[in-house]
Amino acid sequence: MDAFAGVVTGAGGNVGVAVCRRLGKRGANVIAVDVSEEAAARGAQACIAAGGTAEAMVADVTQEASVMAYAQRAVSLWGQAAFFFNNAGIEGSEAPLLSYPADAWDRALAVNLRGVFLGLKAMAGPLRHADVARIVNTASVAGLCATPMLAAYGASKHAVIGLTKTAAVEFAPFGISVNALCPGPIESDMMRRIEAGVSHGEAEAAHRAYEQNVPMHRYATLDEVADLAVYLLLDAPIYLTGQAIALDGGMSAV
Ligand SMILES: NC(=O)c1ccc[n+]([C@@H]2O[C@H](COP(=O)([O-])OP(=O)(O)OC[C@H]3O[C@@H](n4cnc5c(N)ncnc54)[C@H](O)[C@@H]3O)[C@@H](O)[C@H]2O)c1
Structure with a gap:
């Protein structure tokens, strides 16, 4: 297996494309997962154009069967995986808490939290077969601070940080690090x-x-976010685990 092979979800979004591009520069193999064919192809193409190898895969991260399918694809391609960028997310609706629509709440929690949870469950198998493996869940500074007008987004990102800590402890015996990236x-x-x-x-x-x-x-610039994400996915000491790492120009320090 290539030293660097793994899965990126939300691969066709702004962050996903920037990270796929940077992974491509490092010669990585990537399964670029997104909910539409066009978006998944965008992530794969960014990786390939930068010198990596990639294939696009359509999956809805809220659906367990789709999530199992991308993890299974990693196993059939490589027998294992070295990294997992658990990144797909949506902002939900913008509204005060008192009038926040319940269906928008459910959808944001489904993508941002259930999607991350299902990804952790499915990818632990392929990742534990690698000598060293790293997971980055994309949370946000919204997981560390209040988010007026974005109640579901903030709640889901706080929950992603909690889930990251539990996953870090439960996956430590498998040699897998798990961190939450928290951009402003x-x-x-x-x-x-x-x-x-x-x-x-x-x-x-x-x-x-x-x-x-x-x-x-x-x-933050997309380059700054991609730099840190790829450092955490490929290079960070495996001993760095269970952390919510803010990249926020000092916002969460105030
Ligand atoms: N943009 C920001 O300012 C910012 C700040 C902090 C954190 N984040 C987080 O970074 C991550 C990426 O955000 P982005 O800025 O690239 O957003 P984006 O909207 O550009 O990209 C998100 C991607 O996720 C995909 N997606 C949405 N629902 C999906 C589903 N059910 N299954 C599979 N894929 C799905 C979308 O198709 C899209 O390609 C998100 O988790 C977001 O919350 C973003």
Whole structure:
């Protein structure tokens, strides 16, 4: 097996593509998972264009059979996996808690928490066959701080950090590290949607307000997020486990 082979979920999103590209630069083999064919292909293509090997796979992370299928594909390709970027997520609706729609709550929790949980269950098998293996669950600074107007998102990301800690302890005997990556706002389509959703047509003002909330007065770049994600997926000491690692310009330190 290639030293670096593994699975990326949400591979066609902004973070997924940036991470697939960086994994490709490292010559990694990737199964690029996303909910649509087009998105999965985008992740795979980013990896291949950068020099890696990849195949696209369509899977809905909320569906156990789909999740088992991508883990099974890793086994049939490589017999094992060295990394798992458990990254697919959605922002949910933007609304005050008192009027937050219950169906939007259910959907955000399904993708952001059930999806991460099912991924951990399914990928533990292929990962434990590798000598050293690393999991990164994408949480958020929203898992560390309050998230006005984004109750489901914040609750789901707090839960991902809790689940990360449990997985780190339970998977430690298998030689698998499990960490939660917690970016602050990133220059990304997701933030553009959130800015529009919270602001009633004043997206630019919302952008500035979010920036002011960050001690460094700017969002993270996708390159910064991909750098840290790939370090945690391929290079970090295996002894680093169970941590919520913030990349947030100081936001969670305040
Ligand atoms: N963008 C930010 O500012 C930011 C900040 C902190 C954390 N995050 C987290 O980073 C991760 C990636 O976010 P992004 O900015 O790339 O968002 P994005 O919307 O660009 O990408 C998310 C990807 O997940 C996929 N996806 C959604 N539902 C799915 C499902 N049921 N099954 C499979 N795939 C599904 C989407 O198709 C999309 O390609 C998310 O977990 C997000 O919460 C993002």
